[in-house]
Amino acid sequence: MNNLDFKQLDKIVKNTLLAVEQSKTQIFEIYEAARAEMERVNKDVERIKQEAIDIIFHVDDLEKKERRARLRLMEVSRNFNVYSEDDIKHCYDEAKNLQVSLAVAREQEQSYRRQRDELEVRLKQLKDTVEKAEGLVSQVGVVLGYLGNEMNGVVNKIESLQQSQLFGAKIIKAQEEERRRVAREIHDGPAQLMANVVFRAEVCERLIDIDINRAKQELKDLRGQVRDCLKETRKIIFDLRPMTLDDLGLVPTVKRFLDTFKGRCGAIAEIRILGDEQRLDSYVEVGLFRIIQEALNNVEKHANATLVKVVLEFRDDFVQAVIEDNGKGFDTSENVDSASFGLLGMRERINLLQGQVDIISEIGKGSKVCIKVPINKPVLS
Incomplete structure (x- = not known):
């Protein structure tokens, strides 16, 4: 897999996560709109119910008045010789007006009932929409979190695989x-x-x-x-495999390499031993020497240093090496590993030894490589 493929895959993953995130936002907006509409409709339902109740009481009252008005009109009509023409006309107009008002009120009652029924159906639909949208928001959130974690894991694994392939190619080279x-x-x-x-x-x-x-x-x-x-x-x-490493150990081999180093680059090279010097497992001594050797080779190639100090410290549970120079230094914020097989190889070796390496440098102020390796730990396969 080349760099272009990885960049395209990374872009696809990011676009996928962005699309899911946007979908979550849109669903949440739908949820908020539906919830606001549901609250509004719920208020309308309550209002219509109250108005329907009021009109029902009004219809009942009009029915009673209209019934009394009809009875009064019947009485007046039977005794027209007792009542005047104006009395008869008044009773007739009152009964007619009450009948009209009652018809209008009944129509309003039916209208309110229809509106109430329609709003209650609408309210139920909105409640279903809100519940579904709320569930979708929750589910999309879970999916987004899962996808984010899994996709990042996939990207990291692919990136790690790509780095391993690049490292393998650089090793062959x-x-x-x-x-x-x-x-x-x-x-x-x-x-x-x-x-x-x-x-x-x-x-x-x-x-x-x-x-x-x-x-x-x-x-x-x-x-x-x-x-x-x-x-x-x-x-x-010696360059291929120092025999002194097997015969005498790490410290004499580093000292001998420093003598060769001084002869090649002309810099002053000092070594200091802290703690009780001891023999280490063969793979630890080889790994540490190669890391120190690569650090000193980098100083020789790039630092233009006049003074190099090497400190080896032996403890019960770890051994530590510090390589410091007064050279030109470099910017550690830049990705130097991708361009330098030496630094990448140092990190790979330190990972195999389950240790750690810290590179401290500043332009114009030299560099320091700090290596710490645990003792009596099995090497990674």
Whole structure:
């Protein structure tokens, strides 16, 4: 998986989470609107119910008045010789007006009943909508939390896998570069010297019977070349795997490497041992030495330092190493691991040792690498 694929996947995940979050917001807005509408409709229902009750009482009152008015009109009509024409007309108008008012009131009562029934149906629908929206908001919140955690986990795993693949590729590249370096050193050093030794041996073989003194001088020079060849070979072996690490331990190996380091870069190199020096498990000594070696190589390549201090501290449950220089430093806020196989390799080694490494640096003020590794803990596989 390349960087572009990872960026696209990360974008898809973020867009998915954003869409779910927006959906949650929209559902919540629907819930709030439905709840506000439900409260309004509930108030209308209560109002209509009260108005319906009032109109029912009003209809009952009008019915009683209209019944009395009809009875009065019947009485007046039967005794028209007793009542005047105005009395009869008044009774008739009163009864007619009451009948009209009663019809209007009954129509209003029916209208209020219909409105009440419709509002109660509407209120029930709104209650269902509010309950569903509330449930959806809760469910989407749970889903969003789950997706957020799971998606972030997936992204982190993919990112970790990508970093592992990049690290694996860099390891292969570093191995090939190391092979080329060793091959070049052997070719330019021991191989050339051995070829010269073969040539000098042939010269000595011819001179023995001709000029014994010159033959002795050639053998003396030959012995010096063999020593140089042995020295070059031992240097290559030390770089690949210091024999002193197995024979003498971490401290003598670091001291010897510092001597070589001083000869190469010309800086003053000091080492200080705190606590009781002790032999560690082989994998711990190898891992610590490689981390210290890489830190010093970084100082040599990039720091332009004139003074380097190495402190090794031995405790009962851990060993600590501090490599400090007075070089040009760098900005630790930048992602230096992605560009530096050395720093990435240091972190990978420290993870295998279940330890920790802190890199403190500031431009113009040098750098400090603090390494802490627990003792007597099994190495991670």
